[in-house]
Amino acid sequence: MAEISETTAEITAALETPTDLEFTLPDPEDEEIEENEFQQRLDEAWLVCERFDLQTDIWRGRILRAVRDREKQGGEGRGKGFLNWLKEREISKSQAYSMIQLANSADTLLAEGQLQVSSINNFSKRAFVETANSDPEVQKLVSEAAEGGDRITRREVKELSDQWTAMSSELVPPNVKEQAENGSLSPRYLAPLVKEMEKLPSSHLKQIQEEVEENPDVDTVKQLTSEAKNLSKYLDAAAQVQAIYNADLDLEMALEEALRLDCLNTAADLVKQATSLEQIMAKLYTTWKRVGSLADRLYVETGASNPHLRSMLSALEKLSNDTIEVPLDDSSDRVVRLKIIHNE
Structure with missing residues (x-):
């Protein structure tokens, strides 16, 4: 210093x-x-x-x-x-x-x-x-x-x-910068758009730049910022979903269709939730393995002379067996069952 x-x-x-x-x-x-x-x-x-x-x-x-x-x-x-x-x-x-x-x-x-x-x-x-x-x-x-x-x-x-x-930013067209400089378009609307554009690959920037250059107004900038944000979410999430990675599909064509149908936000949210589901499933599997391992160890370390521990192990079998059962409410009227099929 x-x-x-x-x-x-x-x-x-x-x-x-x-x-x-x-x-x-x-x-x-x-x-x-x-x-x-x-x-x-x-x-x-x-x-x-x-x-x-x-x-x-x-x-x-x-x-x-x-x-x-x-x-x-x-x-x-x-x-x-x-x-x-x-x-x-x-x-x-x-x-x-x-x-x-x-x-x-x-x-x-x-x-x-x-x-x-x-x-x-x-x-x-x-x-x-x-x-x-x-x-x-x-x-x-x-x-x-x-x-x-x-x-x-x-x-x-x-x-x-x-x-x-x-x-x-080099991503902003010259005429749009002029609008910002003379005060007709506030930089506070442009800055979020620039930050979202910086997250996108160059192949997805041209259309955004052409639209903002053609209509350098607040409403257009706000709309493009939202679209760029959803596009970034879509691309980031889709790249992390194993189900998509291992499938024979064209992500770019799926993206074009979502844009044409004006449902990019829904598509982006779908792949984001799919990413979360895969991560939850991976964590569920490792936690399930850990529960089973601890239950087996506790069973070996205890005997019939410890009836309360044995009762606890029996109660937890719903979570350590290959089919996991979890109630969705206090009454246990609604139960979700997940069968784990794994390859060792």
């Missing part, structure tokens, strides 16, 4: 973190205060709390990192000192590492010049964390907005992330 040049005092001064939080909150019962004013005053107080919370957790993360690294340097105790330090302050291990990660992210953004210390005040805590976890290009866009004085919440981070996703 790169060291930052600012001293603790300099950074604290730049952040302008208050040592004590004290607000004069509006009286909820004061009818003379207009609703807009009431909400605005609460929002202002809330934003101060968020800034305080963010800065506090960054510094706590730096402190926790120092405690952890000091112990690593000594090489003794195998983390006991660090854990004891957390225990004394009632901090969970997951909370500690979350704050350390936040501190690492802050230091990285500062060290790489992506963000100025004074701009941290413009972030909400969640927005800062989301920015730190974003692509470098998105970090740059967000940091520029923060340095320009913009208030950065998760909404702004998402908008800028969507903008970068839509404008940088």
Whole structure:
């Protein structure tokens, strides 16, 4: 981790973190205060709390990192000192590492010049964390907005992330990018489409690109996003179904027919459920084998002098025999029977 040049005092001064939080909150019962004013005053107080919370957790993360690294340097105790330090302050291990990660992210953004210390005040805590976890290009866009004085919440981070996703993707036709750039088509609609298109093989992209190029409007983009999502689900699930893999059929032709009949969503759901069923059957078989093995072992280790254990084994025969019986309701009126035929 790169060291930052600012001293603790300099950074604290730049952040302008208050040592004590004290607000004069509006009286909820004061009818003379207009609703807009009431909400605005609460929002202002809330934003101060968020800034305080963010800065506090960054510094706590730096402190926790120092405690952890000091112990690593000594090489003794195998983390006991660090854990004891957390225990004394009632901090969970997951909370500690979350704050350390936040501190690492802050230091990285500062060290790489992506963000100025004074701009941290413009972030909400969640927005800062989301920015730190974003692509470098998105970090740059967000940091520029923060340095320009913009208030950065998760909404702004998402908008800028969507903008970068839509404008940088080679999958989006040029005229559609122009629509997004001039504001006639919001990038927040394009970004989900791009993410779904990235999951598809190139052979399935041309038709989507032609349709969005011909009709670069919100309704078309939403429809194509849904279709691309269903198509991705279909292809992923179909590739995992052994029943389909071992059969003599043309998946592409089946796909074309589903598209022509406008039932791709149903077909995608079918193969997805088929995948789940095969996985459940495989797990059922291994569990059934385990139940039978344990029942046989317990039978050998017990005798007639243990009638209750023998009774339990007799009751469980419905689950360990080749034909498994399971009631579907408490009354046992409805029973499902599965016969297992296996090749050793």
